[in-house]
Amino acid sequence: MSIKGLTGLLIAAAIMSFAPASFAADDVASIARGGRLYDKWFKVIGAPKPAETHPAWPSSNTAKKGNTTHRCKSCHGWDMMGKDGAYASGSYKTGIPGLKQMAGKSNDKVIAALKDSTHGFGGKMSEQDFTDLANFVTKGQIDIDAVIERKSKKAQGDSAAGGRYYQTVCAGCHGETGLEPKDMPPLGKLANKNPWEIIQKTLNGQPDEPMPAMRAFDLQVSVDILSYLQTLPKE
Template identity: 85%
Template structure:
């Protein structure tokens, strides 16, 4: 959400794009108009409910990422013991008790330590084109605790 000022300021994801944090609290119509303009080119590519859902996320769904992940160390500000319990009841059914499923993805410990910002967003919002559900129904701290737990897991 921070674009060039966030996790993607360098490395293979570097884009130079400014991010969306300035749109927190904005009018949905402004966001929808931007998605449909010539620069973004999404007009006619989604139905109106999809535009509304995306605009709701941009205007109402952003979180203060620095409050949940320490930028320098990449460590989640969560309780790994609680996260372990949440993981066992909410996540293990798909990711396995050994945290190594599905087989076609790297270990969760590796992902959580490499890019915790991506993991917290996927935990909160789900994984596109996959069965992974969004966990926004839970308090944010539940997702942060799960991330803290994932960071304790083996990276290989």
């Protein structure tokens, strides 16, 4: 075979071996978008804020009402553990179970649940939205208690490494000490108060904001960032 022919063959082989990687990239983007939908789907898709309290929101909880009761995270938790996680108590206590058991299950099961009479989301989101949500629930879950110590809320990361990531990736928008933009609480405060929320925002991005999602990188990168955020000023 000529050198040219061989080069052509090698290029073809290289393209073929890259193909699965590009599918994986589609998947990770879908999972991250699913994570933002899980956070606040109506903001992501630009739908009007639901006005009424969600019918599945229990009447025992009078602390919350209106649009926040339509967010997946409000019923199932940032840690995906529902009544067995951080929302076992506090203003989001509902008694609703988490979604850990759905990791590794088929997307169809999740999509069927979203369209059932409990949720009533059928027709409120597109099929792509349902697919992204299902990818997040079935393929995007992390072992949360392995990365955030539940009692102390301490992230199990390397804050020095996290500082290098933060100062190069995040500081341009959030400032060197996490006090920007001005209309949100300091990142140091949020990261210590609700680390389960902050790891999800770091992995998936912020709904309808041009903020990066770190999910394509190793999970440890986001855990290291969270550890660093926990060292930043709280006010």
